[in-house]
Amino acid sequence: MEAKQAFRDIKQGNIAPLYICYGTESYLMNEFTNRLVETLSEPEHREMAVIRFDTGETPIDVIIEEAETLPFLVPTKIILVRDSVLFASGKESARIEHRPERLLSYMAQPSETTVLVFLVPHEKLDERKKLVKTAKANHGVITFAPLQAGELQQWLFNRASRQGRTLEQQAAEELLRRAGTDMNALAAETDKLCLHAGAQGTITADAVESLVPMATEQNVFRLTEELAALRTEQAITLYYDLLKQREEPIKLMALLVRQFRNMLHVKELGSQGYSPQQMAGQLGLHPYAVKVTADQARKFSQERLAALLSELADLDYAMKTGRVEKTLGLELFLLKTASAGAS
Template sequence: MDAKQAFRAVNQGQISPVYVCYGTESYIRNEFIERLQERLVEPEHREMAIVRFDTGETPIDTVVDEAETLPFLVPSKIVIVRDQTLFAAGKESAKTEHRPERLLAYMEQPLESTVLVFVVPQEKLDERKKTVKTAKAKEYIVSFASLQPEELLRWLIKRAGGQGRSMDAPAAEELLRRVGTDMHALAAETDKLCLHAGQGGAVSLEAIRTLVPMATEQNVFKLTEELAALRTTEAISLYHDLLKQREEPIKLMALLVRQFRNMLYVKELGGQGYSPQQMASQIGLHPYAAKLTAEQARKFSLERLAALLGELAELDYAMKTGKVDKALGLELFLLRTGSQGAS
């Protein structure tokens, strides 16, 4: 099942005895585990009713022993296990030996008073493993994938609404452009903006531009946008602002390389008929970032992107061998690129 179905079931009181929570969106996964705790455990009982393990340090026998032990002085308990061994595609830890058959037997007859939650912080599970096959057959698996661009915008608007404030789509888009797609950072900035707006107020574009600093990666994204549009003056001004914030030229160059490389990948995949969602999965980007990268890539030719990556490789060598001043070298690259354009 996906995250929406899992939340709906828990809200309706349909609690599974075992969950295998996997996926890259840690914010929603943590929110789901918190929802489970709210449904099953009183706040004053959490110390006794919530037990945590890591299969990198603890054998599965110990975990199952705990799951099979009746809760003490509380009606139910939650056993939360961080795992990159039993369900994931990673190699087993040399420090810890596991007997998967013990877990397989438990999943067939789980204890009613225990909810066993495995947290697998990876994009995919290892479908070849018996543990995964059994969990799938029992419908214990929950996927926590990154939100699609439209979902992320709706989530921001809903979060503001839940605090008695309003936020329209242009404001939510500006917040995404400034912060990026990290939901932990987006939640913190949204809460800050809601406090500023006051009860019943609106989170405005002006407030976002005033109160929310642009993340370094988002600044680099903006930098490539200015270069593509031949706005060289704006690009250099933005670069100087980043230097004033003590950002290292080599770090900025590495981010530029990554952005130009992502644009090249997106352009090639688009030519092969890939959808934005498929592109995001192939490149390892958030769907929203993949969408913006595709929009930006349309302004560059494949040949131009390849040439820029070649220039950056030469600049990297020159900067690291001391043949050129780091800050000046990158500034000259930006001036050349801006004057030549994207074609």
């Protein structure tokens, strides 16, 4: 089941006794559990209604025993279990012994007064396990994958709209460019912009530029764009700005290496016919990041990207061994790269 359907089910009051939530989009997973808690319990009773466990610290026998115990002073008990062992391929702790058959028995006849939710922060479940096969066949298995670029923008529009504000298209694009794809950061920045816009106000691109600082990784995206466009002055100015923000040259170089490497991988996968969604899965990137990276990669040849990575590897060694002063070394690399261009 996709996250959107799970949210619709909660809204319609269709709540299952057992959920296995997995995926890398932690914000949506947390939002799902928050909606469950809000729907099933009153604010003043939530301390008694919500119980949290971690399979890295608590045996499944103890968790199931709690699930089978009648709730105290509340109609429904919500048990949230963080798990990397039972449903994923995480390594079990030597001091914690789990009996999966105990959970299998519970899954066959779950308690009517408990909603048991397993939160698995992994991209995939371990399909070899009987627990996973049984859950997929009979229970609510929900995937929380990163939103596509268009979905992420629509989510921003909806968040602003729920607060009585209008988010312009260009403002949404600028917000993503500045804050990146982390939904926790985007939510906080959107709420801040809504406050600034006022009741029934409109959030403009100018407001985003004024109020939302550029995240370091997003500045590295900009830096590669300036290098590809031969805008030497802008690239060096951006580098100086990052230094003023106390960013370490070695950290910036590592981010540049990662971005150039991702660009090279995107070009290689694109030549093999991979879709952006498939690339995101292969590279462990957000789909929006793949889109931005692909746009940048078009400005570089594969040979040029490979050469830049080789130069950065040499520079990394020289900086870490003291042969080159860090700040000056990276500045000289940027000057040379911007002058040479992307070809």
